Amino acid sequence: MGKNIFFYVLSVVLCFSFYACSEDDADTTKPVIMLDEPEDGDSLRIGESVHFEADFSDDEALGSYLIEIHNNFDGHNHKVSSTRAEETVPFSLKKSYDLSNLRNTHVHHHDIVIPENATPGAYHLVVYCTDAAGNQSMVARDIILSLDAESHHHHHDGDDDDDDHE
């Protein structure tokens, strides 16, 4: 009796495990973001474009990426500043770019321009990237917007403003 019971239970368990083996494993691997520019703690000059440079890659297929900038004035995220907002406006931005049909790509552009009236101070720059399956990764950078930051154009004199190239 005892043995029969054991075999019965074992066969039930085996049925379950065969079922398990028949599944296709979906892609749960996140895309990889290598953000070269801006770097953590970088100061960006108000009124100029942002030098953005990154590598995106995925084991299957990329989806799209998003650049988000918002202020970090009191060390806490996305607080609405109500005081000295007369002349300047806290800068915020959300801009997405398509990466579908790519597996890895190098991105370099100067699309984002910080407007003249942006309030100087501490900001967050966050880059999100999804793959075709919906896996998402993100990289966050602490940046400073200031009026007297070094202009990046002097730094990268040799750089052409080339767009996506692989």
Add this chain to the structure above:
Amino acid sequence: MRIKHTIWVVLLVCLSSLTVCAQNIDLADTFQLEEIVVAGVRKPVTEVAVLPAVNIASEEINLHMGHSLMDALSHTEGVQAMDIGVGFSKPMIRGLGFQRVVVSDNGVKQEGQQWGADHGLEIDAFHVDGVVVIKGPASVLYGSDAMGGAIEILPPIIPYQDTLSGEILFQHQSVCSGLSGSAMLAIKHKRVYSQIRYTERHWGDYRVPADSFTYLSMRLPIPDRHLKNTAGMERSGNCLLTFRNKRYEGRLNISDNYQKAGFFSGAHGIPNNSNMQSDGDKWNIDLPYSLVNHLKVSSTNKWTSEKTQMMFVMAYQKNHREEWSKFHTHVIGQQAPAVDPDKELMLDLQTISAKLQFRYTPSDLWEHYAGISTSFQNNEIGGYSFLIPAYRRKEYGAYYLVNYKPSDVWAFNASARYDISHIHTEAHGQDVGEVERDYHDYSLAVGAVFTPKDGHEWRGSIGRAYRLPSANELTSNGVHHGAFRHELGDSTLVGEQGWQADLSYSLRKKRVDMSISPFFSYYPHFISLHPTGQWSMLPDAGQIYQYVDAPATFFGGEVRVKVKLVRDLHYEFSGEYVHTYDHDSHTATPFSPPATMRNTISWERKRWQAYAECQSVATQTRVCHNEDETPGYNLLNVGGKVEFPVSSRKLSLHVNARNLLNTYHLNHLNFYRKIDLPEAGVDIQSTIRFTF
């Protein structure tokens, strides 16, 4: 001596047998030898269930009590504690949690904000005398929401003779410098039994075995190895009054539970260096924090005659929750409110429920139950942030259940239930529209128990369960803080439905006590969040996640073997495994519990007990989209108890050391797993209890 043993065996069998197709429905008597107190055995709702269930006695709960009741229950194979950061946890059964598990306190379904990932259980853990865990779809018994199972907190045992009894206990927890105290006083006089209990708990910031944690390649400090702002407190009062005469038994229960706890500073918004710095005070509860008050009044009335019994239960509950956090917004242009500018969220849920049940026992072979139940809910909201809308929900249900026991070898059980419900959610702002939906669905369960000879028992059942979509699944539209993501509801969702088949075999012999219980469930409609690939326009949100109805499969099982080695030395093995699969995303479902096993050596005497346990948790690689794989770990836990009898009184000491080796580990089921926050380090918990 022999009689003593026999009685103990009878007691054990009473506790562990699941009273499932219980024919001996009349009150059985058990004898607690030491105190010579004769008491009636409590009959949970599960007396009429055929589903697999586990009875957990108060001794077991006391022995494994952690930071919450769920810590103690998660010792049971198939039951997991979903930690919500630190200090609070919510139940999960066989991989299903949140609003898919019903917690029933004294026969009344606990109604809080079960759907919320960061909301715990508002129940005084010291007040819990015994628990029955039902694994599997139990909506036949509890109505919607019991998809995954139910946790039934049993009413206290009422002594037969007139006594004055009570309990005073103190507890210390080293990991958070926690101090708890609880006092209970009970008077039994003729037909009246009354009991009151007061409990207060305070704890400081939790200690972890790490100096820093890594979040998205950022290395963040944990100053002084304490998680900033995880201190908290809990206060509860319970009052019970029962009256019993020949035919009638009535019970009035009033309880109130208040909790206030800080949110870990790193978990509200993206953690960064500045908000991780210590504030120098390990006891303060600073912003952000949550507070919740749960008031519950219930009345249970039973009229019993020779062949029939009528039961009427009525309850009122008010769950009031507030979350406070320095004003911030995910909505562009929103200004801080003039009153309570830092009140982020207020949720106030009131529930009135009633149940009427008839039992008819025409003979020893048959037993019939029929009942109707209803509940009305009203949820109010407030605060500058938005999670779920205000809503009203009505439910009406009718059920029938029959037990048939033709012989001592076979017993059969069948039950069916039909529910009708209505939900009406209010519009909020421009993005959340009004939703009004009607749902109706049925639940079924059939099962059999086969007892070929003494000590062997087979149990099998097939059941169907359903669940109403909750307000958040229908209407969410915004960033769920802590989740860092934009969640979108779907007002066209159908109700969740699932089938479960399960089998269990148990063997109880002199030296061996074992059980094995595999299960298989298929959900044609299972609601979970899926990533959409669409970017949210809200700040700090990433892509939008939407509630999607997709088929899902769950299977797995539990094994437990307890062997008496020599004299009082026991070895116990228990293991659990759940495999979850979402047929739409082709991944696991969210929060899929990793395989776990426990190897325990224990020395059990009447007056003292000691155990050492190795808890092994496997690496979880089966994750859904955007869930991280979690590495496995081994924890060493030791503990024990000593009892000193002082005439008819008793003084007992429990010591429980968890994670004795201070192992760094992450918990896949912790809500803060997302930010790679490590679990608590070595935690020694000592409890002194004086019972009279």
